[in-house]
Amino acid sequence: MTGDTHTILLCGVGGQGTITAADLLARAASAAGFEAKVSEIHGMSQRGGAVTTVVRYGQDVHSMVADKGAADCIVAFESMEALRNIDYLAEDGFLLVADVSIKPTSVATGVASMPARIEERLEKVGALMIDSEELAREAGNVKCENVVLLGALESRLGFGIEVWKQVIEKRVPPKTIEANLKAFDLGLDFAMQARS
DSSP: OOSSEEEEEEEEETTSSHHHHHHHHHHHHHHTTOEEEEEEEOTTGGGTOEEEEEEEEESSOOOOOOOTTOEEEEEESSHHHHHHHGGGEEEEEEEEEESOOOOOHHHHTTSSOOOTTHHHHHHHTTOEEEOHHHHHHHHTOGGGHHHHHHHHHHHHHOOOHHHHHHHHHHHSOGGGHHHHHHHHHHHHHHHHHHHO
């Protein structure tokens, strides 16, 4: 990513750890020497509704708002949310999408239907699809999916593994540190292999 201020939009549904991931990202940016600001839109997060968070970091961040077409990166915790927020991605931006599809209540009740060919549409715009659930399971805790995604994101950020390790160790519950660190490494390895 280039420029003075970087914008990352994280989107998912309530309960996926989107807000925790944004907090970890902002802390890592700060630990790497940047100013970081976070803006959250919770929606109906308690009921599985949309959750969108913007993290902006740089040397002098004036706003935490992301306009359409301004996000250097979108990290989507769910494929439908990736489609819903794709207009925010900059022309040369990076789209990282968890290969997860959660049916909204309207679909589950038969009021609406899921869009066709979601994965195909995302891959057409260059999305890196990642099986974050499987990697989190491999790390030893399926609740670490958000940290798998942060590991994959680090492949584009370059904050440094030690920065992330310190942030993760201070922020997550002690009994989950080992699984979270492994989840981060697995996400980073996946993304680095995908780039090569």
